[in-house]
Amino acid sequence: MSERTITNIEDLERAYARRVPRVFQEYVTSGAWTESTLKRNLSDFEDLQFRQRVGVDISNRSTEATILGEKATIPLALSPVGLLGMQHGDGEILAAQAAEEFGVPFTLSTMSICSLEDVARNTSKPFWFQLYVMRDLDFMRDLMQRARDAGVSTLVVTLDLQVQGQRNRDLKNGMSVPPALSAATILDMATRWRWGLNMLKTKRRSFGNLVGHVKGLDDMSLLVEWVNKNFDQALDWNKLSRIRDEWDGKLVLKGILDPADASRAVEVGADAIIVSNHGGRQMDGAPSTISMLPAITDSVQGAAEVLLDSGVRSGQDVLRARALGADAAMIGRAFTFGLGAKGKTGVTEALSLIKNELELTMAFTGSVKNQGIGPHVLLSYPPNTVPVN
Numbered sequence: 013m014s015e016r017t018i019t020n021i022e023d024l025e026r027a028y029a030r031r032v033p034r035v036f037q038e039y040v041t042s043g044a045w046t047e048s049t050l051k052r053n054l055s056d057f058e059d060l061q062f063r064q065r066v067g068v069d070i071s072n073r074s075t076e077a078t079i080l081g082e083k084a085t086i087p088l089a090l091s092p093v094g095l096l097g098m099q100h101g102d103g104e105i106l107a108a109q110a111a112e113e114f115g116v117p118f119t120l121s122t123m124s125i126c127s128l129e130d131v132a133r134n135t136s137k138p139f140w141f142q143l144y145v146m147r148d149l150d151f152m153r154d155l156m157q158r159a160r161d162a163g164v165s166t167l168v169v170t171l172d173l174q175v176q177g178q179r180n181r182d183l184k185n186g187m188s189v190p191p192a193l194s195a196a197t198i199l200d201m202a203t204r205w206r207w208g209l210n211m212l213k214t215k216r217r218s219f220g221n222l223v224g225h226v227k228g229l230d231d232m233s234l235l236v237e238w239v240n241k242n243f244d245q246a247l248d249w250n251k252l253s254r255i256r257d258e259w260d261g262k263l264v265l266k267g268i269l270d271p272a273d274a275s276r277a278v279e280v281g282a283d284a285i286i287v288s289n290h291g292g293r294q295m296d297g298a299p300s301t302i303s304m305l306p307a308i309t310d311s312v313q314g315a316a317e318v319l320l321d322s323g324v325r326s327g328q329d330v331l332r333a334r335a336l337g338a339d340a341a342m343i344g345r346a347f348t349f350g351l352g353a354k355g356k357t358g359v360t361e362a363l364s365l366i367k368n369e370l371e372l373t374m375a376f377t378g379s380v381k382n383q384g385i386g387p388h389v390l391l392s393y394p395p396n397t398v399p400v401n
């Protein structure tokens with residue numbers, strides 16, 4: 013095996029680091045302020061130990077899941093990640109295709125480079141669309157209509173970014189689209205020639221869902237100012253209720269980290285919630301999502317599906333999230349590393365690695381079916397409880 017054989021997501025991250033310019037790389041890897049929440053998202057997963065079980069017939073294991081009524085190969089979906097098209101040319105299209113072929117849901121971000129229409133034209137199944145709530149109601153309605161026309165099955169409304177967290181590394185790198193061209197950035201980009209050549213092959217290099225559709229945003233350099241002015245800081249549960257009324261498809265509320273908010277989400281009629289702290293990019297000092305999951309699933313009581321992201325880097329993490337009550341996990345950075353490193357193949361590779369880790373750990377814990385996974389697979393569960401399968 014060569015030194016560069018990829019056996020886990022960390023290897024994909026290393027390959028990614030060699031290929032993508034630092035300004036876009038750190039946009040992905042960084043967290044808010046001291047990055048304590050970013051780190052805790054990972055370490056709290058690691059701290060959860062499995063119960064090793066033997067003497068169970070595990071010959072017919074199945075990772076198959078149903079997420080919001082859709083069949084999935086594993087209990088996993090791709091979280092919305094902005095600017096994928098800057099990690100790799102046509103990044104959103106490639107990630108959506110990889111997800112569709114693998115059999116897991118893909119979520120397109122409002123802040124994507126490829127537009128809703130681009131992704132719809134290049135895929136054959138409905139995908140999910142993530143919406144940021146803006147003050148300009150006409151633009152919001154227009155975006156929701158475009159999502160309907162593009163055949164979007166599920167609207168994911170993100171609630172934890174009405175104001176932007178401070179990411180120090182982004183500020184220091186002059187992260188913007190296009191990036192501020194300091195001498196260091198130009199020098200760094202010059203050494204990433206494979207990334208550069210690939211970017212030259214596509215015309216998609218601006219925010220596909222926004223540019224040309226909103227007033228006052230003809231020039232990309234105005235984007236940050238536009239976002240600051242337009243994200244609706246008055247967003248409350250009444251407004252979310254109105255969005256629920258206007259959207260006939262599945263509605264998912266993302267950015268829930270507190271049991272009280274999970275109950276409100278159920279009250280406004282969400283079909284699912286995503287337990288998320290935005291991958292540690294918004295409020296530093298917030299708890300990890302996995303540590304909040306049991307209290308949140310308790311408060312939801314099965315009235316909505318519970319999805320979880322932030323810190324999922326392996327199939328073992330997917331199993332841990334399932335064990336503590338999530339119906340499925342989601343990944344942001346894990347598939348983005350694959351995309352930046354190798355395009356569509358890299359996303360497939362990330363998903364395959366995670367599936368393999370999940371299958372193996374299911375075997376070691378005596379879990380035959382995804383549906384049978386519960387708290388009994390974890391060591392902290394009362395030891396005298398008999399596993400369901």
Ligand SMILES: Cc1cc2nc3c(=O)[nH]c(=O)nc-3n(C[C@H](O)[C@H](O)[C@H](O)COP(=O)(O)O)c2cc1C
Pocket residue numbers: 039040041053091092093094121122123142170266288289290291292293321322323324342343344345346
């Ligand atoms: C580079 C980057 C961009 C993101 N952009 C968005 C976005 O546009 N909309 C959104 O709702 N969440 C966005 N997120 C948050 C992800 O959807 C997800 O919550 C987070 O990545 C999960 O943590 P993980 O990266 O540890 O898996 C972004 C995350 C990253 C890393």
